């Protein structure tokens with residue numbers, strides 16, 4: 001008897017899912033530093049290199065030492081040299097100064113696209129505008145931007161999106177400059193700019209959302225509209241992964257998982273078309289593992 005298994009779902013991976021150029025670049029830098037180090041020489045990294053627990057664990061096993069801040073870096077003996085890697089999110093200029101003063105050799109992996117909002121933030125403040133940043137205040141990228149304008153005499157606000165515009169208390173005489181965290185949704189930024197325009201005297205807005213973010217958000221929006229389930233893979237501390245899950249949830253059922261161990265067979269029942277996407281710091285390997293697990297659980301293999 002030939003057994004025909006019906007109801008196998010179609011599985012689609014979003015175009016441009018997984019590592020972006022900034023992540024590829026920083027992981028390559030980390031690998032190079034680890035390969036060149038002397039046997040007992042630690043290579044430090046300020047914060048988790050990328051927001052992906054598996055990748056961080058892999059690099060830790062190879063000898064990378066992750067510290068939460070420069071305060072955790074040990075003082076160096078006279079003449080001693082140690083390397084420290086700055087991740088793609090960047091840091092405030094004051095942090096680089098401290099690292100140099102402590103005698104550390106800096107390897108700056110700040111994504112070139114993250115340096116753009118730094119530059120515009122400074123320009124906005126130097127030109128006498130109020131600075132409004134759309135983003136998560138605690139995110140390292142925003143901390144770096146705030147550090148860029150630290151000590152300059154200007155009002156600086158960070159808000160999550162247009163829904164928080166009241167907090168800005170914009171006056172009719174205000175000149176406002178706006179930028180966004182590189183991984184925030186463009187629609188929210190455009191809406192915020194429009195809202196500020198209704199109240200302020202003058203508005204200057206720079207679209208600082210990176211192309212990789214645009215592409216991923218566009219791709220998941222398109223995918224989610226034709227799937228009855230979307231699985232988004234990536235660290236829960238990854239801003240861009242959370243945004244992808246947020247967008248997919250607007251159109252269909254979506255689960256955000258960190259890796260294949262969190263996938264549940266019950267989610268797949270009765271689903272005809274399953275989409276997979278992943279944040280900019282999720283390795284291809286993790287995407288493939290989830291795809292294979294879905295195929296097994298739904299009887300495709």
Ligand code: SF4
Pocket residue numbers: 020021022023088111112113114182183210211212213240280
């Ligand atoms: S998401 Fe964009 S800004 Fe962030 S590291 Fe990747 S390419 Fe750079």
